[in-house]
Amino acid sequence: MELIFKGLSRALDMLVNADPELVTILWLSLKVSVGAVVLALAIGLPIGTWLALGRFRGQKFLVALANAGMGLPPVVVGLTVAVLLWRSGPLGSWGLLYTPTAMVLAQLVIALPIVVALTISAIQSLDPRIRLEAMSLGASTIQMVSVLWREARLGIMAAAMAGFGGAISEVGAVLMVGGNIRGQTRVMTTAIVTETRMGHFDIAIALGILLLLLVFLANLILTYLQQRQRYD
């Protein structure tokens, strides 16, 4: 119990004093995970929409793949991205291993199936009359997609939130491709692992509380945006 109180007061102390190391870690966590989710949305929304509307051979298989991808183990993602970016690996010449960019890539792989799968379900649960109505009003393909996204915006925002949650909370992949280098690639989750290993439970608890707070704040903003756009 004492440990938890110590952690709480430490968290408060670090926040009030704007601990410079904490600010660096927080900022990098946010940059990496927001970057990964933005990329996941840019790639995942069109793919999810195509898979939701498409009628072609293998469509069901690809949807199942996206659904399965939501449970992708971060450690396996980390291993795969690390092997790809390894100095002698296929993308080794890019020199990205142990950089924030590598961490964004790893989290993108984690967030992408989540965004794709939830976009598919958001688009498929729309009223089928929307497409007919939009077509009869003369929508072009791009106009059709934009109206579908607009009508499915609650589900798409949920996809963004779930993608962000998956990205910021994982530790295995960023640890493997980022290396947890202090001041360079250390993020909230890897910092918690390090501090726990060193027996600094108060700092680890403080970081844990701050990470929860960060996730909550990010979701609060997204939820606010999501609910504000509800018309009915």
Next chain:
Amino acid sequence: MIEVISLKSIKKTYNSAPILEIGEMMLQAGQVLAISGPNGAGKSTLLRIIGLLEPPDHGSDKFLILGEQPKWNNHTSLRRRMSIVFQSPYMFNRSVYENIAMGLRWRKLKNFEVAERVNEVSKLLEIDFLKQSARQISRGQAQRTALARALTLRPEILLLDEPLSALDAKIRAKLLAKLKPAITETGRSAIYVTHDEAEVRLVADKKLTLIDGKISH
């Protein structure tokens, strides 16, 4: 007279059962054709095929809309010359005004032109709930909104699938009296699907009855 719709040997099947078999059907510019028939006779399917929302299984090569043979993979420009009003129209999650304006915005009309057209049609159809959310209006109001949404586009062919079925008889008669001249005075044509014989008499220049997917003479 110019033929705006000309179909020959159109067939549509669902699960290998024929649901529509039209030997020949024509509509001339400026005419209003009423289609009646029992539920499940294929009226809505015929309207969706003519509106280029779904292709027929046979006969697409003898299918002329506004003098053009539709290309089923890309027909936005031809579709934009027509407009369909469904019996249970979908109301998009925005205001009634924006619902009516949607097709105009997709055609990249300027804001003042959009406002002009929306107001003109709203006045005709007595829509005084433009600022309301389209999700909060009654079925009858939704039908009027859908009709306005189609009319603002000034289509050459208007396809109407029981567009006023949710309105009471008095308002329906009043709107029908306005609708007929709104269609024909501008040389436009329409297909009007209805169960109601009184409606047929009020709007139609000619009529046909559809039974079990076939035209019954």
